[in-house]
Amino acid sequence: MSPDNFLSIYIHIPFCIRKCRYCDFYSIPFDVSLVYRYIEALGKEWEMYESNPLIKEKTVYTIYIGGGTPSILDIQMWKKLDEALFSKINMSDVKEWSLECNPESFSIEKGEMYADTGVTRLTFGVQSLNRRELSICGRAHSADRALETLNDSGLDGLFNSIGVDLIYSLPGQTPETLDNTLSKVFSVPIIKHLSAYELTIAQDTTFGRHSKRLPVPSEELSVQMYELIGKRCNRRGMRQYEISNYAMPGYESLHNKAYWSHKPYIGLGASAHSYIHPKRWSNAADAESYISKIFDGRSAVNFEETLGPLEIAAEMIFLGLRSEGGINEKEFAAHTGIEFYADGREKMLDEYSSSGFLEKRDGIWIPSPKGMLFADMMARGLIPRKKNHTA
Numbered sequence: 001m002s003p004d005n006f007l008s009i010y011i012h013i014p015f016c017i018r019k020c021r022y023c024d025f026y027s028i029p030f031d032v033s034l035v036y037r038y039i040e041a042l043g044k045e046w047e048m049y050e051s052n053p054l055i056k057e058k059t060v061y062t063i064y065i066g067g068g069t070p071s072i073l074d075i076q077m078w079k080k081l082d083e084a085l086f087s088k089i090n091m092s093d094v095k096e097w098s099l100e101c102n103p104e105s106f107s108i109e110k111g112e113m114y115a116d117t118g119v120t121r122l123t124f125g126v127q128s129l130n131r132r133e134l135s136i137c138g139r140a141h142s143a144d145r146a147l148e149t150l151n152d153s154g155l156d157g158l159f160n161s162i163g164v165d166l167i168y169s170l171p172g173q174t175p176e177t178l179d180n181t182l183s184k185v186f187s188v189p190i191i192k193h194l195s196a197y198e199l200t201i202a203q204d205t206t207f208g209r210h211s212k213r214l215p216v217p218s219e220e221l222s223v224q225m226y227e228l229i230g231k232r233c234n235r236r237g238m239r240q241y242e243i244s245n246y247a248m249p250g251y252e253s254l255h256n257k258a259y260w261s262h263k264p265y266i267g268l269g270a271s272a273h274s275y276i277h278p279k280r281w282s283n284a285a286d287a288e289s290y291i292s293k294i295f296d297g298r299s300a301v302n303f304e305e306t307l308g309p310l311e312i313a314a315e316m317i318f319l320g321l322r323s324e325g326g327i328n329e330k331e332f333a334a335h336t337g338i339e340f341y342a343d344g345r346e347k348m349l350d351e352y353s354s355s356g357f358l359e360k361r362d363g364i365w366i367p368s369p370k371g372m373l374f375a376d377m378m379a380r381g382l383i384p385r386k387k388n389h390t391a
């Protein structure tokens with residue numbers, strides 16, 4: 001079966017105990033009656049997609065439940081989700097089913113239920129194990145609670161993979177406090193995957209509104225932190241396979257790799273994004289409006305675009321420079337119809353490879369860990385531009 005026949009599904013659960021100060025994801029307060037209607041709507045939205053000929057022919061390959069805080073759902077709600085949605089999806093070829101959990105709402109009882117349903121991979125939103133950094137971020141859990149959760153022996157053997165998400169370059173953070181967090185995370189033997197994202201301050205967040213007063217680390221310190229994460233992961237036998245993702249061999253996220261290699265995916269729920277070549281679309285970031293549209297039998301999509309060759313080229317370059325998958329020159333030409341070495345790209349590629357940012361292997365341009373850090377800069381030099389035609 002061709003991988004192009006595979007489909008990934010993302011399911012957005014937007015509910016959270018409270019809003020973290022840096023968060024610009026679509027998330028809303030936990031509200032029991034809204035949760036049940038939302039779950040029903042997810043099932044109905046999938047039924048609408050299922051009858052679409054573009055989807056019908058595809059085989060579900062990966063599932064990812066993110067948020068928000070999916071682990072906030074109690075056992076009854078999860079059962080309802082199973083009945084309303086999971087039971088309608090053909091799971092026979094699913095290779096990976098990931099679920100985001102937060103320490104404050106996770107329990108081993110829930111973990112056992114997730115495993116029974118078919119979830120294969122948990123990823124815990126820990127962000128930091130430093131008391132002060134967690135409090136500045138407004139996280140709902142303590143460092144102790146997060147460590148207790150990860151160390152619970154009840155997790156042993158329940159899932160194929162358990163991972164942790166961290167944020168670095170937090171206000172007040174230093175390489176020493178980050179190193180301490182990494183030591184604690186790596187003291188947990190079952191951790192197979194680490195996602196470490198550099199903090200970005202979005203305007204419409206509490207951090208964004210107080211950005212001038214935030215003691216964020218300098219760019220130099222931030223680079224030191226990125227390098228520290230790489231070193232610590234290397235020592236633990238975890239390989240960097242994307243700018244923010246590290247895994248023990250064989251534990252890379254298939255779902256993320258499908259995104260980065262332009263495989264088709266459907267997003268269910270408010271604010272969820274979808275892509276089936278050459279179209280990309282997303283649902284409105286509003287749970288009430290999402291529910292009412294779906295219950296009326298209408299689509300919840302409020303944005304749609306068709307990608308042309310230039311947009312596809314830009315995405316292939318942008319994503320390829322951030323991941324070990326790199327940019328495959330033959331695939332680039334086949335997908336975009338644009339000659340890979342044209343428009344001065346050959347000269348730029350020579351320059352980047354002599355700086356140690358890129359390496360060519362079997363027709364694929366692969367970024368080094370240092371190169372991934374300069375992905376944006378390299379992308380600016382490689383992305384084809386629209387030609388200006390003057391009469």
Ligand code: SF4
Pocket residue numbers: 015016017018019020023024025026027067068069102125
């Ligand atoms: S738990 Fe996650 S989704 Fe919810 S507010 Fe915090 S960062 Fe945002």
